[in-house]
Structure formats: structure tokens, C-alpha cells
Amino acid sequence: MSESPAHNGVRERTQDEQELGEETTERQDVCPECGGDVRTDSEHGETVCRDCGLVIEEDSIDRGPEWRAFDSAERDQKSRVGAPTTNMMHDKGLSTNIGWQNKDAYGRSLSSEQRQKMQRLRTWNERFRTRDSKERNLKQALGEIDRMASALGLPQNVRETASVIYRRALDENLLPGRSIEGVATSALYAAARMAGSPRSLDEMAVVSRVEKMELTRTYRYVVRELNLEVQPADPEQYLPRFVSDLDLSEETERRARELIVRARDAGLLSGKSPVGLAAAAVYAGALLTNEKVTQSEVGNVANVSEVTIRNRYKELLEAEDVPA
Template sequence: MVNNMSDPIKTSQKDKQKCPEDQIIYDPEMGEYICLLTGEVIEEKVIDDRPEWRAFTPEERERRSRIGGPLTSTVHDRGLATAIDYSNKDATGKRLEPRRRLEIQKLRRWQARSRIQSSIERNLAQAMNELDRLSDQLNLPRNVKEEAARIYRRAVEKGLVRGRSIESVIAAAIYAACRELKVPRTLDEISKHTKSSRKDIARCYRLLLKELDIKVQTSDPIDFIPRIAHALNLGGGVMKKAAEILHKARSIGVTAGKDPAGLAAAAVYIAAQLSGERRTQKEIAHVAGVTEVTVRNRYKELAKELGIELPTT
């Protein structure tokens, strides 16, 4: 017996060719694609993969979503693996029995071992832990942390970490990310929170720039002003005046070859004095991460070249 019924897939493809694409509409209630010209059903029983809920704000969308978090470079497995919670509570919030807690502890231990299976994964796990610690100590924003993790992963792929301290390379990656994203952090600040010396971090930083072809701009002293001013509880007028001082100094070439943090500290000191919000050189030097001598020398240079007379105490 010959079956005269045509293949539904071929038919739908033939219908699509007859009906222009701009005349095809989708009926979400019936799950069908319909041609407006002929009224024919071109495709039926279409699976709707959209969520059945609606959200009107980003917070509401995140709360109602039932998928996992986004991929992140700051976790050695990019956040793909799951982790067993340390709360030792069941789904209802009750404490687990001692015997059950021991079982969960064993499962947690095996799960942690299964996440790290190679030397590269072990290296990344140690580095990402160090990145978390340094980011907290330096109060770095999320985007800098992500960029530092990406730089370190590229260094691992090119074999730059082999024979070098993980701590030095991750510190250099953080410094490179800060320079790329114009977040004011100095090598001295970063080395203060690590066991690696400033010299080692600087050597690794130069290696990353060369081998990974990272383009960074020179540090702008103006980027350091908000951080110093906020730490000293200085107002917006002081920040504006300090930025104006540095703009004038740059226009006449006074800032060339000078430490940006020292210049910013000196400009903030002068602006605070002129605005009547006095702060000592010691306070400003401590916040900026430079010495009092640096602040004193830089502010005298700026005051002399710009013709600024500070009020006497």
C-alpha cells in the first residue's frame, strides 16, 4: 500500500518558501506559526522556551530565575561546579543529626577533591584564593578582580607562572588590572599585603606586559584624588581645586617624571589648606601611601611653579 501523505517537515519547508517571512506571525497560545496571506499553519506544536514568569526589575528577574550564576574567572572552575553548604542544616532549616553531619562532611571532602584533579587546577585554586584575599585587603571593585583573574589565566596558559611565586604573579596581575581600568593602586600598597617584595612583583608585572601584550596607560595623579579626599573626609570643593592644580601643573610640565600618588597628595594638601579644611602632611602621606618628605617636596614645587601662597597657621 502506497502512502500518499507527504512528509510534514517537507510540507512546512515548502509553505515557508511560499509565504514571505515578513508575513509569518507566531501565536503563543496555540504554539503555531501562521501565514497572514493564506491563513495556513506553517509550523505547529512549537516549544516555547521563554520563562512562564514576568519580571519588571533586574532584582526581580534575578530572584525569579532558576538557573545558576554567571560564569566567572575568579573561581578556578569558572563557577561550573556545585558546592555543598557548610551550614549543616536540612531543607527545612533544622540541624542535622551528628551521624548525618559526618556523612555530609565526607561527601564535602570528596566533592572538594573531585573539583581539583590536575596541577593547573590546583595552581588556579591557590591563585584565586590569593586573589580573593588581596582584593578584600585592597578593597578592589568586581571588574578589577575579574580582569586580574583573566590576566592570570592567560599567564598560566603561556607557562609564565612556572618557576615563579603564585603570590608574585597574582599581585602583578592585580596591578596590571588596576592600571588597565584606571583604579588607583600603587605597587607599594599591593606589596604591603603580600609576602613578595616590591621588586619581585614589579619584575612579574613587566613580564606580563611583555608576554601578554597588555596595553596600560601611565597613571594619572587626578585618579588618586577622590580616594585620598574620601579617606580624609574632605569635601567636593577640595577635590575640584586639587584637580585644577594638577591640570595647571601638567600644562607647564611640572608633573613629568613624578610619582602620581605623591603629586595627588601634594595637590590635596594645597587644596585643603586653601579651602580651610586643614589636614597635616602626615595624615595625607599615610592615606596616599607616600612619605611626608615626598608630600613636602611636591607641594613646595607646585606652590613655587604655580605661584600659590598658602595661608599661614
Template structure:
């Protein structure tokens, strides 16, 4: 086929004829074929259009990947592959290893950027280990950048700073415990708590208060047996009533676990206190205490 451009109408049918049967050519996104004989004239075309959707013709242009706050350079730098992925002699592999090492060093203009890159990498690792969403990762990365801009890193390790910001972002989006974050972090829970309190005070992070109703779905999902939706809904109602009462204040996890146990008793489910306390990561004594207080509240 010649290199001339196909003159198409809006319906996608070309005015150029098929070289075999002189039939009409139809141009699609994948190929150009004849409507009569089915001859494929051209396939795998290069799309010169924009990669990002835009309704303004003046703003349409081909761009790369979008910028992200989870990278110290907003994701604008390039990455070199490993030499093992390239075929060639050993001399060429050694040269590529040196180029990759120098390329990695040139991405950081200062120690400040290097520290931020290490902290953001720790944030990505923690979010992946905890199974949190991309929203939590982006929010934690943004908070970590704000902490560096406020010069809050001195006196705190980068690992504890990353753990504190992941916990703060998780508190704003979902239910999360510092013990779970510290279990996969490269710092102790005490250091993570100390860093979190400092950053939360200086940055004035609006962390919402966790309620028992927020913990009911998490406890139910951790149980070894499937729980009917009616039981979970009943447990949520019990936890909401306990939150509204001024006579019952304390651990939201304990109140939620007691609500699940009370709802399972009303539905005659065989859920023991040990099962529910294990799903809530509390002791059976704590569950029993909150259960008795919950029963006394509803009996009055």
C-alpha cells in the first residue's frame, strides 16, 4: 500500500479503493480492511492522537505518566533496567552496571532528596505489607513531605517517620492500629508512637476519632467462620447505641468485639469469646468485661 494518507469520512469508510477488488476500505483502530473481500491492507497503525482524555482541542497533547507525590521527583525521572535483561558481552554488561549506578546517584541533588526518597520507599513498602489502598499511600507520602518541609525529621528516624505517616493516613481513611504498622515497620512501636505524636501536633493533622461501628466489619472479616449479614448489621446497631450512651466510654475495639459477641448470642451462633477476641486482637478478659458492661447498659 502507498504511503498516502487515507481520506476517511466520519463513518470510518475510506474513499480509497481496494487494490484487489476495488471495494471500499474500512479503517478501524486496529486495521484497514476491504468491506467486500476482507483483504487486510494495513494493520497495527500508530495512533498520533492524545494519550490523555481532554475535551479541549487546544490542550490535547501526548504526554508521559502522570506526576505522583509518592516519588521524591514526582515520578519525572527515568529508570534504567538491570544488565541481566540485556543481551551482550560481559564488557557491555559491566559498562551498563556502571551507568546504572551513576544514573541512580545523579537522581538526588542533595541529601535532603535522598532522605525523602528513602522515606517514600518505606511508605510504599508499609502500605503494600498492610494491604492498604493507593489513597492511603498518596496521603502518607504527602504528609511525609510536609514533615520534611517543616524540618521535623531531626531526632526521628526515617523508618519511624514513615510508620507514623502511614498510621496517620490510615486513621483518616480506614481503621488501623499502630501495633499492625509496627509489626511490619523497621522500628519499634514506642518510637513510632513518639514520632506520630510529634508530627500530629506540629502538622495539626485532623485525625478522626475511631468509633466502635468502624471496627465491627473488620472484626467480622477476621473471624474463622462466615457471619450472616443480619448478625453484622445487628452488631453495628448495638455498637452505635453504645457509642451514643454516655455511660459507656472506652476502647472502641473492645466495645465492637462485645457487640459482635452479643449479636452472635442473639442469633444463636457458635462464636466463642476466644474466636472473637482473637479476631479483635484483645484478651478474653477484656472482651468479657465489655460484654458485661454492654449487657448491663441494655438491661437498664
């Protein structure tokens, strides 16, 4: 069956549009083959004729959202534009910043009068972004959380969790009588433990602006008041970081993990610092695999004393039935 000229015309026009990378913007309401009505099948991405079944257009681009909504409230909640929202910014990333470049949309420099006007707008924009004490509090605290997390090498999910914990503490009025830095550090410490990337109190105190004693008190208060489910730190969670910082082999990490598992089965982990146990396990694992590392090097990485490593690694080897 030979195709009609009208049909050939549609096919040639479609091929030209595909070669040029252009999109068909005109709506075709009439079938070029039989003159029947056409409809758009969004499920299959096709435009077909209701009467003869001719596929007029295929592989059309779906310009709608990738999510589905079943009522207006859900649609408003899922609808978004621009960058995703984040709890790490005091305004959740929804505000607008005025660029610091004194240029217009075409890249031309602004006049002195326009520069002064833009500077006034930037000033007032910043004032409106932090127009009350709560917003200023959040801006300072979330900046501290991001700074400390960067210094400790904590991932994005830990920072988000710490931001949520601090927001809860602020909403429940836990800040009076305590420093912003103390609560922010406590939130980050709790978030790191909850995410399985714990850091010791000594490490937190190094990057924080509060003393270790104040950090300990504030952390216990925040966990108790917010009912956070923070499990005791597992020594195994420290092993990958210590082994990586000391540039040891995977075999050493495996042996260290085995030592901790044996010690746990023997009941030797109760009441002992998980950081000290992890450091001792790394040192003992290096001895068992004939890798050269000193107690001082392990202690510097784990921020524990050589005495702690010496006492703990002997206990770990005894649980393994290996002579120290």
C-alpha cells in the first residue's frame, strides 16, 4: 500500500525536526492520513489517530514532574523549583541572595549610583533573612555545625541530622543557660554516633569552641530532653578510619575486627572506652600481620595515651589466646 502525499509530508517534516534537534510545538488536531481526530497518549509518549490508529508522533518528551500527587495538599508539598531544601541553612535554602558582582544581566558594569542602590538592597536583604533572634541563632549554630563537620570529615547525612537535632533543641527551648556552640557540638556528636561515624569527645573538643566538660554535660542534657536513641559507640566503627589514617592494610583491619569480636564474646568490652579498644585492636592487628606501627603513632591518630593502648592490646591478645 502506497502512502499518500499528506502522509509523506508529515514523515519528512518529522525527520527534518529530528535532524535539527527541534521540538514540535504545533498541536495536530487532524490525522493527515484519514482526517480523523487525534489524541495524545501520555503513558506511551505517542500522538495517535482515534480512527485509523496512525502514530503521528512518538517518543514525545514528558515535561511533567517525576512525582505523583493525589490531592492539592500533596501537590503543594511535592512541588519544587530550584535547589533542594536543606536543614543546614537557617532558611532551608529558600531565600534569595543578591550577587556581589556589580554587573547587569548583559555583563556590563553598573554605574556608581546603581552600585550604591544594590549595596543598600544587599544590606536590607540580609537583615530580612535574619530578622529575629531565632533566625540569627540558627544561622550561627548551623555555620558552626558545618565548620566542625568539615574539620572532622563527616559526611552530608551527619550534617543534616545534626541540623535537625539542633532545630529540635531550639524549638523545645533548651538553649537558655547554654552556649550555642555547646549545643551545636552536642548535636553533631550525637548525629555522628547515630549515623555510625562516631568521633570521640576529645576529637570534638579539638574542633569546638567549648571545653570537654561542658560538651559532656550539654550532650547528656540534649539526649535526655529530646529522647534521642543514641546507641553506645561500637569499637568496630572506628577501625576503618584509624587503619586508613595509619596507611595499614586490609588484612590488619580484618585481624583487628576479629580481635574485637572475640573480646566482645568474652565480655571484655564492657566499661571500657571504645576508642581505646579500637586503637589497641589496630595496634595488635598490625603486630599479628607483621606491619610496622608504633603505639605512639596509633595513639596520635586515635587521640589516646600509649598506656591505654598497651593495657588494652594485651587484654585483646589474651582473649585471642595469643601471647602478648
